[in-house]
Amino acid sequence: MAGKNHVIEIPLMGQKIVLKTQADPKLVEEVTALVKERIGNSEKRVKNANAPHLAALLALFDVAEDYVEAKRKIQEHQSELLAKVSQLQSWVDSALKD
Numbered sequence: 001m002a003g004k005n006h007v008i009e010i011p012l013m014g015q016k017i018v019l020k021t022q023a024d025p026k027l028v029e030e031v032t033a034l035v036k037e038r039i040g041n042s043e044k045r046v047k048n049a050n051a052p053h054l055a056a057l058l059a060l061f062d063v064a065e066d067y068v069e070a071k072r073k074i075q076e077h078q079s080e081l082l083a084k085v086s087q088l089q090s091w092v093d094s095a096l097k098d
Contacts, residue, residue: 008032011037012053038062 006028010017021028042058 004011010035010039013043013046013049015052034063035059 001065003022005020006025008019008021008028010019021030027063039055042055042062045058046055048054065068
């Protein structure tokens with residue numbers, strides 16, 4: 001649901017990053033919460049307060065790692081489902097021949 005502009009403020013190492021979006025407000029809220037959480041976690045790992053890019057990069061890697069893991073799980077489940085469908089199809093074909 002695009003339409004009205006929404007303003008998002010993301011704190012990053014004492015700086016305030018302001019973004020505008022027309023995305024669905026519920027999606028924006030969920031994404032913003034995740035970004036704030038990940039940046040907060042990465043800020044704790046960055047020693048240099050003058051390196052906000054490093055904190056952002058660490059947060060990006062954390063999110064990317066979760067994405068890749070989720071993608072792999074989906075692919076595994078798809079493979080398992082396809083194998084089961086194939087097996088069921090064989091059983092049905094066999095039963096229809098009898």
